[in-house]
Each structure stands twice: as structure tokens, then as C-alpha cells.
Amino acid sequence: MSNVVGALITAVRDLRNSKTPDIEPVPDDVRIDGKTCLVTGANSGLGRAAAIDLARRGGNMILACRPGRAEVRDEIKQASGSNTIEMVEVDLADLRSVHRCCDQLKQSGVSIDVALLNAGLMAPTSRQSAQGFDIMFSVHFLANRVMIDRWLADGVMRPTTSDGELPRIVFVSSESHRSADVIDFDRLGEYTEYGMKESMQHYGLSKLVLCTYATELSRRLNPNEDTEVAVHALCPGGVATNIARDAPALLKPIANSVLRLFFRSPEKAIAPIIHLCCAEEPGTSTGMYLHLMNRKPVSESAADPVNGARLWDASQAMVTKFRDLA
Numbered sequence: 292m293s294n295v296v297g298a299l300i301t302a303v304r305d306l307r308n309s310k311t312p313d314i315e316p317v318p319d320d321v322r323i324d325g326k327t328c329l330v331t332g333a334n335s336g337l338g339r340a341a342a343i344d345l346a347r348r349g350g351n352m353i354l355a356c357r358p359g360r361a362e363v364r365d366e367i368k369q370a371s372g373s374n375t376i377e378m379v380e381v382d383l384a385d386l387r388s389v390h391r392c393c394d395q396l397k398q399s400g401v402s403i404d405v406a407l408l409n410a411g412l413m414a415p416t417s418r419q420s421a422q423g424f425d426i427m428f429s430v431h432f433l434a435n436r437v438m439i440d441r442w443l444a445d446g447v448m449r450p451t452t453s454d455g456e457l458p459r460i461v462f463v464s465s466e467s468h469r470s471a472d473v474i475d476f477d478r479l480g481e482y483t484e485y486g487m488k489e490s491m492q493h494y495g496l497s498k499l500v501l502c503t504y505a506t507e508l509s510r511r512l513n514p515n516e517d518t519e520v521a522v523h524a525l526c527p528g529g530v531a532t533n534i535a536r537d538a539p540a541l542l543k544p545i546a547n548s549v550l551r552l553f554f555r556s557p558e559k560a561i562a563p564i565i566h567l568c569c570a571e572e573p574g575t576s577t578g579m580y581l582h583l584m585n586r587k588p589v590s591e592s593a594a595d596p597v598n599g600a601r602l603w604d605a606s607q608a609m610v611t612k613f614r615d616l617a
Contacts (some may be wrong), residue, residue: 299321300399307348309384310585312583312584312585313584313585313586314563314566314581314584314585314586315584316562316565316584317565317566317569317570318561319405321569322348322349322351322451323345323349323350323404323405323569324348324349325349325351326349326350326351326404326405327350327351327353327401327402327403327404327405328342328345328350328351328353328404328405328406328407328568329352329353329355329396329403329405329406329407329484330342330345330352330353330354330355330407330409331355331356331381331383331407331408331409331410331499332355332356332409332411333352333354333355333356333359333363333367333409334354334356334360334363336530336557337409337463337527337530337557337560337561337564337602338407338409338410339363339367339557340556340557340560340561341407341409341513341557341559341561341565341568342354342367342371342376343370343371344561344565345405345407345568345569346368346370346371346372346373346375347371347372347373348569349373350373350375350405351375351376352367352373352375352376352377353377353378353379353396353401353403353612354367354376354377354378354379355378355379355381355392355410356378356379356380356381357380357381357382357383358380358382358388359376360380361378363378363555364376364377364378374478379392379395379396380392380409382421383389383410383429383430383434384420384421384426384429384430384437385420385421385422385423386420386422386432386433386434386437386574386613387421388421388430389434389437389438389441390437390441390505390614392438393437393438393441393442393445396442396445396447397441397446397447400615401447402446402447402448402449403442403447403448403458404456404458404459405458406438406439406442406448406458406459406460407461407463407537407611408438408460408461408462408463408563409463409564410430410437411430411431411463412426412427412430412473413427413490413491413494414426414427414490414493414494415487415490415563416486416487416490417483417484417485417486417487417493418432419482423482424480424481424482424614425481425482425483425497427493427494427497428479428480428496428497428500429480430497431497431498431500431501432480432497432500432501432504432561432606433480433568433610435462435486435501435504435611435613436496436504436606437610437613438608439508440610448460448520448524448580450512450519450520451519451520452561453466454493456518457518457519457520457521457573457574457575458521458560459520459521459522459523459567459568459573459574460481460505460508460520460521460522460523461523461525461564461567461568462472462501462502462505462522462523462524462525463524463525463526463527464502464524464525464526464580465494465495465498465526465566466517466526466528466582467491467494467495467498468498468499468501468502468589468593469590469591470490470495471495471496471498471592472496473497473592474499474500474503474592474598474601474602476601476602476605479500479602479605479606480606480607480609489518499590499592499593500602501524501526502589502593503526503592503595503598503599503602504589504599504602504603504606505522505523505524506578506589506593506594506599507587507591507596507599507600507602507603508522508553509522509578510579510599511603512577513577516578518575518576520567520572520575520577521574521575521576521577522578523573523577523578523579523580523581524569524579524580524581524589525563525564525567525581525582526580526581526582526583527560527561527563527583528554528555528560528582528583529555529556529563530554530555530556530560531554531555531556531557539585556576562583562584563581563583563584567581567582584603
């Protein structure tokens with residue numbers, strides 16, 4: 292419990308001591324009319340707030356949510372005033388579900404312009420994904436890798452090689468990636484039992500893997516001077532979301548009280564997300580990382596090209612093994 296509470300205290304301190312932003316919020320009149328935007332975890336928290344904002348700006352929305360959230364589409368339609376909103380079901384803890392979702396997108400013939408890969412969880416104790424991986428590793432990284440590989444192979448996302456606008460991939464990560472241990476590539480994603488005391492360590496490690504992947508993906512999709520796919524990541528800081536939904540009954544009142552009292556609402560916390568999804572500069576460049584509304588490099592470990600290549604190769608074997616799950 293002290294590990295989780297300590298993380299909450301750190302996040303509160305982080306918000307209170309944040310420096311003056313060096314990036315201005317995107318004005319409400321900036322439009323993305325006609326662009327197709329896919330948002331994972333759009334049923335609540337940051338994903339829901341971002342989906343509403345992007346829809347208000349004219350985005351054609353695809354809400355990628357866990358099964359059983361059918362009402363979310365109508366709720367976001369009503370909140371945004373937009374009718375160009377569809378939903379696809381996907382369970383990011385099950386690669387079968389991820390492949391089925393990708394099949395559906397391919398068959399519908401969509402072309403994604405903006406992918407906001409936001410879905411996440413903070414498991415208070417160890418849990419396995421459907422394929423036997425640590426669940427936070429699967430949801431925060433492996434499912435995203437599988438989706439992006441499929442989108443690029445299926446033509447659902449097309450790198451830009453002319454003067455057209457770049458597709459954007461935006462990952463919601465966390466500053467906790469800086470405090471994580473180094474990635475053990477020999478045991479990558481391996482499920483091990485752990486309790487609440489170690490849960491934040493595994494959360495931070497999953498975000499380190501995600502930041503390392505985002506950096507390597509940006510390198511591989513943009514090997515030359517011309518950017519073909521804009522790949523960015525961010526930490527939104529402390530947000531009053533339902534990320535503590537799986538916390539034990541003893542801890543949940545503490546976590547929820549801290550979230551409500553000291554953290555920002557999702558509507559305010561999405562500013563860096565909207566910047567990376569809508570502002571002009573992130574649409575012509577790649578490799579940005581924002582902490583709140585400030586530019587910041589990822590950790591040395593996440594930026595290391597050797598680590599990036601090792602992660603790519605190690606996870607490629609996983610992607611290949613489970614390619615025909617659907």
C-alpha cells in the first residue's frame with residue numbers, strides 16, 4: 292500500500308511544482324474536419340474527454356473500448372454534438388480480441404489519421420493476460436505493437452511520402468518510466484506473481500517499455516530526414532480518472548479521495564493530448580515527449596537505440612507467435 296500511496300503523493304507534488312508551460316493549449320477553433328481518429332479506452336477518463344474534444348473539432352471518431360460499453364457511443368455523440376462516431380470492441384489484454392478489431396477495421400476500409408493509444412490500467416496485484424503475459428505489459432505495450440503492425444500491413448494507416456498530412460500516433464505514457472528498472476529482455480513480459488508493494492514497479496516498467504517502443508517506432512517509421520509518420524508520447528500528470536478501479540477495497544477510498552481532491556479533471560488534463568493530436572508542429576515532426584505542457588526528453592534508457600532494437604526484436608517473436616490468433 293505504501294508503494295501506491297507514495298506514487299499518488301509524488302504525482303500531487305509533481306502537479307504543484309510544475310514549471311511554467313512552454314506549450315500553449317490548442318485554441319478551440321482549431322479544426323480537424325474529416326480526419327479519422329481512433330481512441331483506445333474512450334469509455335472513461337482521459338480517453339473519453341479526448342474523444343469528445345476531437346469530435347467537437349470535426350474528427351470522425353472510432354471509439355475502441357472494452358466489450359460491454361455500447362452506450363458510450365451515444366453518450367459521446369450527445370456530449371460532442373457530432374454524429375460521425377463509431378465504436379469497435381477490443382480487449383487489449385487478449386491478442387485474439389486485438390486481431391479481431393484489426394480485421395474489422397481492415398474490412399471497413401477505414402484509414403486512420405490520428406491514433407490516440409490511451410487505454411491503460413494500474414493492476415494492484417499481478418494478473419495474467421489471455422496469452423499469459425503480465426497484464427500491464429500486454430495492455431500498455433504488446434497490444435499497441437500488434438495493432439500498429441496490423442494497421443501498417445493492412446493499409447489502415449498509411450505513411451505519407453508526398454506533401455500530404457502525416458498520420459499521427461500518440462501514446463499516453465507516464466513519468467514513472469524514469470524510475471523503472473532496466474528492461475530484462477530475457478524475461479520480457481513474463482508473468483511473475485507480485486503484490487501491492489511491487490505493483491507500481493511493474494507499472495513503471497510497462498511504461499518504460501512503452502516509451503522505448505515509441506522512440507524505436509519513430510526511428511523505424513522515419514529512417515530518413517523526411518517524416519512519414521508522426522510518433523509522439525506524453526505524460527498527462529496526475530488525473531482524476533478511474534485508474535484505481537481495481538484497487539483493493541481498503542485502498543480505493545484513499546486513492547479516489549486523493550484523485551478527486553488534488554488531481555486535475557480529464558477535461559483539463561487532455562491539453563497535451565490535444566496538442567499532439569491537433570497542433571501544427573506535431574503533425575510535421577516526430578519523436579516529441581510532453582510532460583504536462585512541457586517538452587522533455589524520455590529517459591536515457593528509453594532513448595537508447597540499442598534498447599529500442601532489442602525490444603523490437605524480442606517483441607517481434609511474440610507478435611509472430613500470436614499472429615494467427617483471431
